[in-house]
Amino acid sequence: MEQLRHYFEEEFGISDSDWKLFSSKLTRHEFPGKTQLLQKGSIENYLSYIEKGIVRLYLPNENGNLTFGFVFNGAFVSAYDSFLTQSPSEYVVETITDTILWRLCHQDLQDVYTTTSIGNLIGRKASEELFLKKSKRELSLLNDSAEERYLKLFDERPELIREIPLKYIASYIGITPQALSRIRKRIS
Known part of the structure; x- marks a missing residue:
């Protein structure tokens, strides 16, 4: 959790009280490699920060799986469209290596937004990070x-x-x- 706190201190200058509330909502989970964190058709309930490991996002199909994203330690990962809309995911989120995640569930994030002075900034930063990765990938495929x-x-x-x-x-x-x-x- 210290890695995550350091990240928030550098990025946002998070106060001790905001960090205390935010960190109280986080849960640490360890997953072996090749673990599906989210199956296609399930609703994403977590925004996760990768302390250690590599996660991939892919579309399963009859001709094999189409990988469209890798997320490495020190970044947020989620089936973010499903997380935001609370609707079933069209893709799978899976660990490639042994992975440690700090997870925040959807409802707890909503609580952080409303009860801390920095919650919306943290949510915006996570959203921007995920959006920029998606845009970079799309532009790379085109160019x-x-x-x-x-x-x-x-x-x-x-x-x-x-x-x-x-x-x-x-x-x-x-x-x-x-x-x-x-x-x-x-x-x-």
């Missing part, structure tokens, strides 16, 4: 080649990207695992 998308992903988190199976990376950048192998061979 960059598969090789450029791979290199950007590798540049962003080289120490963690080694933990993501290549089939997930290939799906994320929109190519087959065989095409990714050719890209990796060409750039090495």
Whole structure:
């Protein structure tokens, strides 16, 4: 929780009283790799901060799973559209590695919004972070080649990207695992 408190102190200058209330709503959960945090068709009830681990978001389909997001430690993760609307998710949220999350349920977040001076700022920051990641991904799919998308992903988190199976990376950048192998061979 100290990592999260440090993050909030740096980003928001959170007061001790606001932190005390906010942190009282958080619950720590440990999940092994390959654990579904949210199944397709379920309602997302948590906004989570990743203390440690890697999480992926994907659309299951009959031709394989289409990975559209990776979230690393030090960031928020959620099926955020489902969380906001409290409607069933169209996709799956799953851990790739052993993961530690600090979770805040939907109702508790609403309480934080109304009872702290900094709650809305925290909610806005989490929303902005998730939105920016989504926009960056969409623009990359429209503007960059598969090789450029791979290199950007590798540049962003080289120490963690080694933990993501290549089939997930290939799906994320929109190519087959065989095409990714050719890209990796060409750039090495």
